[in-house]
Amino acid sequence: MSFKNSMMEFFGLGAYSPDDDAYYDDPAFDDRRSDSYSRSNERYAGAAPARSYDDYAERESRSYREEREASIISVRPRNYNDAKDIGEPFRDGDAVVMDLSGVDKPTAMRLIDFAAGLCFAARGKMHKLTRSGENHLVFAIVPENARTSVPELERVAALR
DSSP states (O other): OOHHHHHHHHTTOSOOOGGGGHHHHOGGGOGGGSHHHHHHHHHHTTSOOOOOHHHHHHHHHHHHSSOBOOOEEEEOOSSGGGHHHHHHHHHTTOEEEEEOTTSOHHHHHHHHHHHHHHHHHTTOEEEEOSOTTSSOOEEEEEOTTBOOOHHHHHHHTTOO
16 A cells, blocks of 8 residues: 555545444444443433533622622732732632732732732732832732722722
């Protein structure tokens, strides 16, 4: 058999022969007839049907409709290892004010990226509380269902 014919056969472009199906009709090669396959299917026979994304999104949107008064936690991280002090209160539903003026610029950027990831994952919001020309670098992250205003966040950060 030539290289061209074998490539055509590989991609299913070769001539069809009824003898080609003989391999697939052999019970020795049929995984569906083996005992292990039937036992594994019995295990999942009573499982709940797969849920669609729409079911999940509708359930999630219902749970986030209830707004609540969130606590505002102020954090001054010293290095990237203090990121857990930002993530844990946010995960629990509290707003977090981060004063990043005590860390170097690369660490501050990593912490801002970390906080942005938290906000994206939990559908939260991120606010920059300082202006570009100021010496302080203060950000706030607020969960989706938390009722807090920017002036409240600025007050906790001692910017007002």
